[in-house]
Amino acid sequence: MNVEPIDVTQSARERFERMHHEIRNRICLLDYAPGTRLSEEALAAEFGTSRTPLRRVLVRLEGEGLVQSVHGVGTFVTDVEIEELAQTYRLRLELAELTGKLDPVAPDAALWEHFRDLADRSHALVADPDPRRFAQLNVDFFLALLCLTANEPLREVCERLYFQTTRIWLKSVFASTIDLIDEVDVFCREVDDILRALRIGDLHAAALIQRAHISMSFERMRKGPDKS
Amino acid sequence: MNVEPIDVTQSARERFERMHHEIRNRICLLDYAPGTRLSEEALAAEFGTSRTPLRRVLVRLEGEGLVQSVHGVGTFVTDVEIEELAQTYRLRLELAELTGKLDPVAPDAALWEHFRDLADRSHALVADPDPRRFAQLNVDFFLALLCLTANEPLREVCERLYFQTTRIWLKSVFASTIDLIDEVDVFCREVDDILRALRIGDLHAAALIQRAHISMSFERMRKGPDKS
DNA sequence: GAGCGCTTCGTTGTGCACATCATTGCCTGA
DNA sequence: TCAGGCAATGATGTGCACAACGAAGCGCTC
Numbered sequence: 001m002n003v004e005p006i007d008v009t010q011s012a013r014e015r016f017e018r019m020h021h022e023i024r025n026r027i028c029l030l031d032y033a034p035g036t037r038l039s040e041e042a043l044a045a046e047f048g049t050s051r052t053p054l055r056r057v058l059v060r061l062e063g064e065g066l067v068q069s070v071h072g073v074g075t076f077v078t079d080v081e082i083e084e085l086a087q088t089y090r091l092r093l094e095l096a097e098l099t100g101k102l103d104p105v106a107p108d109a110a111l112w113e114h115f116r117d118l119a120d121r122s123h124a125l126v127a128d129p130d131p132r133r134f135a136q137l138n139v140d141f142f143l144a145l146l147c148l149t150a151n152e153p154l155r156e157v158c159e160r161l162y163f164q165t166t167r168i169w170l171k172s173v174f175a176s177t178i179d180l181i182d183e184v185d186v187f188c189r190e191v192d193d194i195l196r197a198l199r200i201g202d203l204h205a206a207a208l209i210q211r212a213h214i215s216m217s218f219e220r221m222r223k224g225p226d227k228s
Numbered sequence: 229m230n231v232e233p234i235d236v237t238q239s240a241r242e243r244f245e246r247m248h249h250e251i252r253n254r255i256c257l258l259d260y261a262p263g264t265r266l267s268e269e270a271l272a273a274e275f276g277t278s279r280t281p282l283r284r285v286l287v288r289l290e291g292e293g294l295v296q297s298v299h300g301v302g303t304f305v306t307d308v309e310i311e312e313l314a315q316t317y318r319l320r321l322e323l324a325e326l327t328g329k330l331d332p333v334a335p336d337a338a339l340w341e342h343f344r345d346l347a348d349r350s351h352a353l354v355a356d357p358d359p360r361r362f363a364q365l366n367v368d369f370f371l372a373l374l375c376l377t378a379n380e381p382l383r384e385v386c387e388r389l390y391f392q393t394t395r396i397w398l399k400s401v402f403a404s405t406i407d408l409i410d411e412v413d414v415f416c417r418e419v420d421d422i423l424r425a426l427r428i429g430d431l432h433a434a435a436l437i438q439r440a441h442i443s444m445s446f447e448r449m450r451k452g453p454d455k456s
Numbered sequence: 457g458a459g460c461g462c463t464t465c466g467t468t469g470t471g472c473a474c475a476t477c478a479t480t481g482c483c484t485g486a
Numbered sequence: 487t488c489a490g491g492c493a494a495t496g497a498t499g500t501g502c503a504c505a506a507c508g509a510a511g512c513g514c515t516c
Contacts, residue, residue, distance in 0.1 A: 051471085267467085
């Protein structure tokens with residue numbers, strides 16, 4: 001069963017969401033590195049539409065600060081300088097802690113299952129590191145953690161800032177393969193620690209652990225990878 | 229001098245910003261109350277363009293949660309139920325305090341001048357209350373306070389949440405004219421208190437005062453205006 | 457008379473042709 | 487040989503005509 005073609009739904013809204021999610025994911029996973037030019041025509045062709053609906057997606061992404069369009073030149077994936085990145089990280093620290101204080105909700109059965117799967121994937125990644133799978137796992141774990149607060153505006157803000165910063169951090173990680181091993185190891189420990197806190201039911205502790213890891217990952221990035 | 233027509237700048241980006249700012253302001257000042265349908269054609273004609281550039285603005289506003297487009301029906305100014313509004317307020321409380329802790333900057337001469345002007349306007353408003361001028365003053369004062377932090381991402385987030393919530397609060401205020409007097413009075417005191425804290429140079433205290441007032445204004449709104 | 461369906465109308469969504477803009481590289485003249 | 491301008495190129499921005507969609511009103515049928 002389930003033999004139907006993927007793109008059954010062709011309602012305007014669904015298609016918009018699909019394109020938006022897909023392109024955002026590519027930017028976040030560094031398929032489109034910062035500075036990359038996105039061709040409206042090529043993307044439109046890929047998604048089987050004209051430029052008009054695609055441009056709508058790009059306008060949204062521009063509002064989210066992920067791309068920037070320049071008349072007559074092109075649409076580029078944004079990059080950020082270290083100073084603004086530092087500001088965003090400082091804000092993310094506080095917001096991460098807030099997820100444990102504002103409308104926290106314990107995981108339900110489905111979310112537990114998801115967390116177990118994420119833990120398995122992280123352990124598998126330690127045995128066999130891979131940049132892209134690491135990036136995807138990082139995104140998935142973050143989104144899972146976001147389910148721990150019922151505060152919808154907070155979730156939106158955290159998600160927005162996450163997508164703005166993580167790709168920059170990933171860029172640093174990917175720059176030197178040697179660090180990837182360390183980062184995967186640290187990440188695996190973060191997952192285990194947070195799950196341990198969740199099992200006790202201490203959501204605030206889980207949030208504090210996440211906050212600590214965000215802080216440390218930024219410090220590691222700021223100090224820079226070994227240029228050996 | 230300065231006899232030139234207003235709309236000299238016609239670069240695409242400038243025009244987009246102008247339209248975006250103008251429509252957002254109208255939504256925030258309740259010129260377009262929640263539920264109002266925005267006519268793409270009428271707005272496009274007003275701004276002297278076709279629907280295409282205007283739609284770009286609407287897409288941005290939809291991303292900010294201020295409007296929602298429905299295919300074949302119309303584009304409507306969003307409303308929010310009390311539960312989500314409460315969540316947003318809880319978040320705004322924390323963020324307001326953060327503006328006093330993350331990258332605080334003391335006002336420069338120009339900002340002091342602006343604050344003095346705002347104080348004068350608020351006092352004038354007590355003597356002669358007016359809903360629309362109150363709304364505009366509220367917006368202006370909020371934006372001025374935002375200048376007290378150099379953390380750009382924090383400013384963006386605060387601004388975004390402010391525009392989402394304040395119009396709902398204003399709607400409650402405008403519903404009964406009797407409360408307008410009280411609200412103006414409270415607001416005037418808030419301005420004075422915050423300016424007092426700023427004169428001492430205690431930015432954190434100023435942020436805490438703002439936080440307290442956000443909290444109290446939500447409580448007043450939640451309890452509801454007198455339906456007499 | 458009531459209920460169901462069709463038709464009409466208005467609105468947003470899409471596709472395409474063209475305008476506008478910035479870059480690039482060549483060509484010309486000193 | 488070098489410098490400056492200018493035209494060609496390719497990108498995003500705009501305008502318009504049409505498609506898709508949803509709601510409301512009208513009429514037909516039971």
